[in-house]
Amino acid sequence: MAHPKYAFFEGKIIPIKEARIDIRTNALQYGTGVFEGIRSYWNKNTKTSYTFRMAEHFQRLILNSKILMIEIKYSASELCDLTMELLRKEKYTEDAYIRPFSYNSGLNIGPKLIGNDQDLFIYSIPLGMYLDTNKAISVCTSSWDRISDNSIPPRAKISGSYVNAALQKTEAIMNGYDEALVLSTDGRHVSEGSAMNIFMVRNDTLITPPVTNDILEGITRDTVIELASRMDDIKVVERPIDRTELYIADELFFCGTGAQISPIGSVDKRTVGNGEMGPITRRIQELYFKIVINEVEEYSHWCKKV
Template sequence: MANMEPGKEAYFEGRYVPIEEAQVSILTHSFNYGTGLFEGIRGYYSDAEDCILLFRLKEHVERLVRNFNVLCMEIPESAEDIEAICVEVVRRSGFHEGVYIRPICYKSELSLGPKLNGVESSFCCYVIKLGDYCEIEAGLDVAVSSWRRLSDNAIPSRVKSVGSYVNSSLAATEARQAGFDEAVFLRQDGSVAEGSAMNIFIVLDNMLITTPPTADILVGITRNTVMELAREELGLEVVERPIGRSELYVCDEAFFCGTGAQVAPVRSVDRRVLGNGTPGPISRQLQQLYFDVVMGKVDRYRHWCTPVS
């Protein structure tokens, strides 16, 4: 547990157990083949309300359950159960700060052979404390990765599967070893996909552009949030279309977004500085709005926040 502080109890094999007891065997199918699905959900601590607000819990659980079909997952817990378990692990943690919830559905059978159907699955869930996952003030220096994004016909990126994060780890490691903060994945056709664990937006002539759901991306819930805030609150035109690599060099602004990354402005791509090298006005406004919304300060979006006290 080098870099994380978990809550004392996790949900494992149908009950709440001390985190030390939530252990899987080395014979577990998902440990051997990466056959698991997961979510990452943030909870923001609100001083004013003295509670943790889980952001878009319902949408995260919906995405998880929708993707069961791809990995032939069947678990006893319903979507409503999963939501209730996420709330309960946070409640039991007693944390009074920002948290990150990790629900996981995984092939729990102790069996050999890379297949999906007829292999037993289980659900578990834990919570950790989490602050900012990447720099969100000064802007990130990012690099286009030499690793291509997994394609839909290899391992679908729309599915947040355990095994697909080898691809993310390769790109993130390459970028950091070369002195950058983050990576941008291209697809097999050379167009832009997303970051290692975040979606990407560019701003061109006051228009917000992001890659479409068919561009080998995880269709992010933060991406959806940003698109709605941009349209509804800032009156911006938002377009989903393929993005060419060189558009990353000539755009006015760029930013990443994701549950972990939040809204993280990009200040340079492959050492080409964007604008004046500081986060642009649209990135800043969206970042501010995003933080107001997740902290439950905007009535219109209050239904996105689930309070846990």
């Protein structure tokens, strides 16, 4: 049977075919869910799967759920254990993606965050590349603005807010680009990609928008900052980025659990650098791909053996 075979649903691990929700579910009607995306990586050399920074993802889920007043009755470490159990049953021999989802499971009519039942499910699915990380992709500035913290907080990874991402990504693809770059409504600074954070290199400085620029506080973003901070020849700065700075950047890349480290070759038809993956992006990408399969001892605390 093809993956996925199981889901954690309504308090237990059951065959995924039996994990069904009622059509009246509040989260389906009004987008009142908060989710995570976690990767597990298959190391071909050691024939072992490792999850990457799973505990941090669950900590973020618990915190972000508070924004939607969803109380998760499991601790991050219990959620890690449940996920491990699920992955061990799936027995993946390829890269996979884990999708935890906390949500308003009540059946009442009306968009509100109180007085509803709440629940959480987890499933996993095989996932190779989300973006082709071997090539420098083409991106366009989206005509759709990023939703702001005071409308639907992007920080919270709210299921309903991904309509915004879907509009951006679809527009980009329909116009012949690989991905969308999104500006914030407030001051129209660069926010992020449709579902990934962005880094710019200018004069050996790695620059990324601060967490107050309507972005998801990405765990891969945090990983990149940590890795680059330990490289003596690279400075890391968090500051707002103007749209036209991207046109004159030395290098640009997206990062995210799905996107991994994805070099950008052009923005709005302006070539970035020489249009190929830049040297700093390459260094970070090479290191990242070794770390996630637990081949760098210094960072092995981020990897959990399945």
